[in-house]
Amino acid sequence: MSTLQKIAELEAEYAKTQKNKATNYHLGLIKAKLAKLRRELIEPSGGGGGKGGEGFDVAKSGDTRVGLVGFPSVGKSTLLTKLTGTFSEAASYEFTTLTAIPGTLHYRGARIQVVDLPGIIEGAKDGKGRGRQVISAARTCNIILVVLDVAKPATHKILIERELDGFGIRLNQEPPRIMFRKKDKGGINFQAFVPQTTLDAEAVTAICREYKIHNADVHLRCDATVDQIIDVVEGNRKYMPAVYVLNKIDQISIEELDIISRLPHCVPISAQHGWNLDELIDKVWDECKMIRIYTKPKGQIPDYTAPVILHSHHPSVEDFCNRIHRTLISSFKYAWVWGSSVKHQPQRVGKEHILADEDVVQVVKKSG
Structure with missing residues (x-):
């Protein structure tokens, strides 16, 4: 039987199964099996996952x-x-x-x-x-x-x-507030920090076992659904x-x-x-939560022609450094910032400082 035929059979079984608390366990298993089969379609065996083909391998550019x-x-x-x-x-x-x-x-x-x-x-x-x-x-x-x-x-x-x-x-x-961590022993440690409408320890354990996961910590900090648990276990959403x-x-x-x-x-x-x-x-x-940050080399005027674009409403100086080059933060000492995120113009800040749109930043590196 082909993967598509298996999917069709499971979808038919899911459709004809009554939806109630007593069938949650069975429906959860069907959904887990469907998710695994659909992953086979997305990531076919044979390595490489299949190339896009002519015209699909577009090099990512820009911000x-x-x-x-x-x-x-x-x-x-x-x-x-x-x-x-x-x-x-x-x-x-x-x-x-x-x-x-x-x-x-x-x-x-x-x-x-x-x-x-x-x-x-x-x-x-x-x-x-x-x-x-x-x-x-x-x-x-x-x-x-x-x-x-x-x-x-x-x-x-x-x-x-x-x-x-x-x-x-x-x-x-938004990603569900679910902590999922595999471990070597101890079984499935299920903890719900808020009341659950559809999930319980038995259903979560069954889904994990469908994925051949017998030892894991699963902590729910939201009223989670079966689909959200499967998404977290799959890990590729x-x-x-x-x-x-x-x-x-x-x-x-x-x-x-x-x-x-x-x-x-x-x-x-x-x-x-x-x-x-x-x-x-x-x-x-x-x-896309785009924020513009301008750079200022020491002793020069800020470069307003090519802002550094960050994707966050609350970006830190560390985020700014990592966007320029991933090794910059290792030599970071402090930064001077001009703009609406600081009270004084300029103001000396650390890497945790939260920047605002159109701030100007000058990074000072450690000596040596």
Whole structure:
């Protein structure tokens, strides 16, 4: 029996099983088995995990990578051209883009790489089309723009989320507050620090044993689900921000636009006419938590032409040093900082100091 056939059988069994407290244990085992089989599809045996193929091995460049994901003919190619000036063949028929095409957007001193990925089709997570290569490339991005045609059913949004979820990409979710640590002996040490709605020690132990894990510490600091436990045990999930780009708003009425714009994490645009692209770029900036820090060599004026871009709302001086070069922090003595994060201009700070957007930093190294 093939992997896809096994998955289909387990999905059918899951669908016909009643959902209640008595079946939680059985349903948890089914989900664990499904997760293992889907990993086989994502990471086929034989080493290397499968290469992306022509056009998919796009070198990561710039400060941030943005992936355009969506069904064919929703306007991704047009959007890439409008944002970056990079021409990606656009036409009114499906599957125009057959390779991953990168372009660079310059914004607030940052270089943002935008990658137009080939159109996703339903079943990509099961290996249909070139879905595996597309979504593997999507995992390398800092943020996903899910481009949707507002004239087509909203079910496209659900289908794309399902495909990405099947490849371990969790959109607009935070990692669950679960501590999971394998050990050599002692069995499964289960501790829940908050009341649990669906999980208990028996269910967690069963899931661990499905993965042939017999000794581990599992501490829950949230009301966890079976899926979250499996995600933590699998250990290869990618938690990414996503923006739903509702394209072709020039084809709907103001009343319809008012309704769809209430969707969370969405920005309505018209790529063809260039409408509302500024708001989209600002949204990408905010969701990626980009912060600009300027460098100041000793005895020189700050370099305002090439800021160091950090991805955090609360970056430290140590984060700044590591972004420049991973060995810099080993010779770090202290830093001078100018900007809104300090009371005095300049102010001497240590590596734990939290920086603010557009601060200026001068690093002083240890002598010798």
